Amino acid sequence: MPGKDRLGSLRGQFLRWLLIPLVLLVAANAFSVYRNALDAADLAYDRSLLSSARALADRVGIVDGKVQADVPYVALDSFETDTLGRLYFKVTGVNGEFVSGYEDLPDLPKNVPRSDMYPALVHFFHAEYQGQTVRIAALHQPVYDDRMRGIALIEVGETTDARRGLSRQILIDTLLRQAALVLAVALMVWVALRFVLSPIMQLRSDVEAREPTDLSDFDPQLVHKEIRPLVLAMNAYMARLQTLINGQKRFIADASHQLRTPLTVLKTQAELALRENDPVAMRQIVESIAHTTDATVHLANRLLTLARTGHGAEASELQTLSLTQLVRQVCLELALPAVRKQIDLALDADHDIFIRGQALLLHEMVSNLLDNAIRYTPEDGRIVLRVQQQGENVLLEIEDNGPGIPDTEREKVFEPFYRSTTTSAVNPGGTGLGLCIVRDIVVLHGGQILLRNATPINPIDTVITDHAAPAVVLPGLRVSILFPEQR
Numbered sequence: 001m002p003g004k005d006r007l008g009s010l011r012g013q014f015l016r017w018l019l020i021p022l023v024l025l026v027a028a029n030a031f032s033v034y035r036n037a038l039d040a041a042d043l044a045y046d047r048s049l050l051s052s053a054r055a056l057a058d059r060v061g062i063v064d065g066k067v068q069a070d071v072p073y074v075a076l077d078s079f080e081t082d083t084l085g086r087l088y089f090k091v092t093g094v095n096g097e098f099v100s101g102y103e104d105l106p107d108l109p110k111n112v113p114r115s116d117m118y119p120a121l122v123h124f125f126h127a128e129y130q131g132q133t134v135r136i137a138a139l140h141q142p143v144y145d146d147r148m149r150g151i152a153l154i155e156v157g158e159t160t161d162a163r164r165g166l167s168r169q170i171l172i173d174t175l176l177r178q179a180a181l182v183l184a185v186a187l188m189v190w191v192a193l194r195f196v197l198s199p200i201m202q203l204r205s206d207v208e209a210r211e212p213t214d215l216s217d218f219d220p221q222l223v224h225k226e227i228r229p230l231v232l233a234m235n236a237y238m239a240r241l242q243t244l245i246n247g248q249k250r251f252i253a254d255a256s257h258q259l260r261t262p263l264t265v266l267k268t269q270a271e272l273a274l275r276e277n278d279p280v281a282m283r284q285i286v287e288s289i290a291h292t293t294d295a296t297v298h299l300a301n302r303l304l305t306l307a308r309t310g311h312g313a314e315a316s317e318l319q320t321l322s323l324t325q326l327v328r329q330v331c332l333e334l335a336l337p338a339v340r341k342q343i344d345l346a347l348d349a350d351h352d353i354f355i356r357g358q359a360l361l362l363h364e365m366v367s368n369l370l371d372n373a374i375r376y377t378p379e380d381g382r383i384v385l386r387v388q389q390q391g392e393n394v395l396l397e398i399e400d401n402g403p404g405i406p407d408t409e410r411e412k413v414f415e416p417f418y419r420s421t422t423t424s425a426v427n428p429g430g431t432g433l434g435l436c437i438v439r440d441i442v443v444l445h446g447g448q449i450l451l452r453n454a455t456p457i458n459p460i461d462t463v464i465t466d467h468a469a470p471a472v473v474l475p476g477l478r479v480s481i482l483f484p485e486q487r
Helices: 010-057 073-080 161-196 198-209 228-275 279-311 323-333 335-340 359-376 421-426 434-444
Strands: 060-063 066-069 087-092 098-101 122-129 132-144 149-159 319-322 344-348 354-357 382-390 393-400 448-453 477-484
Touching (some): 010 087, 010 132, 010 149, 060 132, 066 098, 149 161, 228 279, 319 359, 323 335, 323 344, 323 393, 335 359, 359 382, 359 393
Antiparallel strands (some): 087 149, 122 132, 319 354, 382 393, 393 477, 448 477
């Protein structure tokens, strides 16, 4: 898969980031060393050239009004056969006439400055001679006798092979030492990285050795401080994964426990129907099967809704919606059961109030609350739904005058399949999942839910059903849900 191993090895990447700049620095340093070696070689060999020029100048004088150079054969031979390179010389008189040496040796250019390194009047310059590069020292030597005086020019040239060879040798020695240093640094870094990364390697081994069901935390103190946030993030992820797995286990256990009984009843009823010959009795059994099937479908839907809330809502499913319109829609959908029980169903909401959430889950939440209210409110009762703005929050309330829930059971009713004594007496066939689903949906949307006693219900403007409310308000239940406003 392209880009699958894009980052590669941490050790290799660290070495590359360390060694590549180091090699570039070594190359820059080698260039500097080579330049310095050239300057040092030029300085050393220039001194030798100047010494030769001075030695030659000591043999230059004026004889019979002419500049002459008394250079013995042995001295001349040493000039021509120097072991470090070939030497050339040239002596020029006070009037520019050739005196001795190599007449075609290049003359001193006019733009060459005098060297400040020595007290002598000497100029150093490079020139091409006989197909080779030579370094020439041009020394101005005063000459005089009783009849005349002037300045003679003594030039001594040397091929640059020796000094360039010395510079190359210095460069090679430097490069070899620095290469050895780079290799030593790479080896030490490699060993150090193996030692430094050993806790991470141990963590990897621990992860690989873990059983699939073991989601316990890793100890962040066993790794470096910089790696601890990663280990803590892993622990937090495993905690969320454990919560998800526990929710799945709970759902499977709940579903298997709750569906086993109605399915067994359905099987028994079907077997009775197969053995029954009386059409009237068979019809009664089929009606019982239909009733049991409806109850089973209702239970399955509640279980699936409970499982969905346990998995949370994807960010792509969230949207800004009008809670007022959603509550009004649910009231219209459930108005018919309220009318059948002659319940006064009213909505108290003046304008659209928006929240951000998952429309399907919020619809299920309001439907559960209103269905419970209609189911447990007696005939000629009253149910009021309110959607109000409270500062930066949004309040949803559903209030009825049914049997209510005792104070001691108001926390327990949010547990799956728990049913309070008052609701069990009114509706023995309930599933005990409604408020559990409601609580999970509220938490999923960052809200809070509170159960309280009902208060006297004031007249309001928006009424879904036209049946008049009773004069006396019965004891009931008020469910208050507070959502954070997110427009």
